[in-house]
Amino acid sequence: MERYLEDYAVGQTYGSGRIRIEEERIKSFAAEFDPQPFHTDHETASRTIFKGLAASGWHTAAMTMRLMVDGDLKPAGGIVGTGFEEFRWSRPVRPGDELHIQCDVLEVRPSKSRPDQGLIKLRTTTFNKDNEPVQIMVGTLLVPRRSKPD
C-alpha cells in the first residue's frame, strides 16, 4: 500500500521496525566517512566528550533513512526529502544498540510550483533500545497527489 498526499493528516504517527548497529560497522563507516577517534577507538573515545565509542551522527542519520524507507510511512514515489529545519543528535549511539523511529506528521499542504505534488512536514525521532531519543529531525518530504487539482 502506497500513500498519497490525501492520505496524510496532521497528528498521524508512523512507526518502523528495528535495526541493530554493530561495533564493526560503526568503525568501518567512520573509517570511510568520519575518521575521528571517538568513532574508531574505544580507548581514545573514553577520554573524549563522548565518554566511549559512539557511532558517527551520519551513520545514525543513514540508518534512520533505512528505517524510513522500510517503515510505515510509505509515500507513493518513495521518500524524497527537500530539507530540514531542525536536526540534532541528543545522545550518543553505542555499539550493539537497536534503533527504531517514529514519524509525526506536523503539516500537510499542496505544492505551489508542482500541481501534482504536495509536501508533508515530519518530525522523525530516532530512539535507542531504551526508548531514549538519539536523533531528532524536522523536515519536509515531497509526496504525490492522488488527484490533480481542477
Place this chain on the structure above:
Amino acid sequence: MERYLEDYAVGQTYGSGRIRIEEERIKSFAAEFDPQPFHTDHETASRTIFKGLAASGWHTAAMTMRLMVDGDLKPAGGIVGTGFEEFRWSRPVRPGDELHIQCDVLEVRPSKSRPDQGLIKLRTTTFNKDNEPVQIMVGTLLVPRRSKPD
C-alpha cells in the same frame, strides 16, 4: 595545527580537498541505507523526479563530513556537531562527480554551560565539479577554548 575558539572569527572561510563519488559506491551505499530505485537503478531513475541515477542525500552528507574532517577547519578536539538549523539538498549528485566544500564562519561564542568550550556556527556548502552547490547546511560545532575564563 589545531584551532581553538579564539582562532575563529565571523567572516572566515575554510576549504577542503576534493573527493570523487563513484557509481558503484552510490549503489552500494543506497543498498545498505537508502534502497530506492533513483539511487540504485539508471533505467528506473530516469523516470523519477531525479531524471537519472543520483546519490542518496545521506551519502552526500557523509562525504561532506569526510571533507570536513580532512579539511582546513581543524578544530582541536575534532569535529563535534551539535545540530543544524538549516539543511537542504539543492541538486542531485551524479556518478563520477567530484565534491568539495566551503565552510563560512557565521558566529563565534563561548558556551554558557561548559566554561572550557565554545560554539561556532558554520554554513557548510558542498559543491560539485562545476562549482554548483549540491548541499547547504547551517549548523553548530563545539570547539574547545584555549584559555579558561577568569
